[in-house]
């Protein structure tokens with residue numbers, strides 16, 4: 001097979017010792033950035049794109065002045081971890097991943113019953129049978145293209161990788177890691193511009209991902225890196241400011257969410273139509289429901305909403321309902 005070509009401007013030096021590789025994606029933000037960090041013994045590659053796309057690793061590696069000696073995964077979403085096994089084969093480098101992130105990666109992409117499991121969970125959130133069916137079908141198709149690396153070297157927050165501090169930045173993914181050194185943040189999807197990272201609630205995830213994400217944003221604001229390189233979109237020259245902007249974005253969405261709560265229990269599925277509109281294909285609806293639920297759970301955690309569960313369904317009300325007078 002003819003070696004795939006690198007498109008122009010896909011591989012650039014963003015500052016001395018840091019090169020950014022941009023790979024195409026079939027959907028969503030349409031591209032993902034991976035980063036090469038120069039170290040004493042060679043290059044560290046951060047993230048690997050999607051296994052579905054053919055990545056011209058030979059051409060890419062030919063442009064580097066030394067070997068890739070390790071691969072670090074920021075989080076287990078397909079566009080970051082999906083190309084890991086191919087990248088490991090092309091470079092001969094070991095893959096490093098966070099302990100929590102790898103456990104979830106294996107559960108979601110490495111177990112054959114996950115699509116059915118997630119469909120049952122979404123059905124409890126009010127999702128229609130048609131959308132649940134679609135989730136099962138697309139889940140099985142998609143899992144085939146997520147070629148993560150089995151049994152990677154595991155790291156924990158607080159560890160160091162080639163002089164880079166490993167930070168835990170949960171929210172977009174529970175086990176999301178970022179690298180920080182000398183005022184440079186390799187953020188993965190923890191801090192993005194101009195889009196904001198999706199923050200969703202999923203089965204077997206931490207209970208309040210948006211609460212986690214507010215903590216992450218406060219941490220990044222206090223850290224105040226000089227620059228942040230993210231997994232999608234633009235380089236961020238004022239990361240602390242961007243963290244504050246994203247916090248106020250979610251403050252606004254939390255307020256909007258409360259405006260749709262009533263004394264009658266409403267499901268996350270139902271409320272997702274108010275927050276994200278009615279015209280979404282099933283795959284987008286799934287993200288809209290997960291994002292709606294992360295906001296509802298933050299509201300529950302702060303006393304601004306009530307959750308009602310009867311074993312079959314989960315629904316939410318305004319906190320003044322249930323016979324109690326409004327405060």
Ligand SMILES: [Zn+2]
Nearest residue numbers: 077079189231
């Ligand atoms: Zn991503």
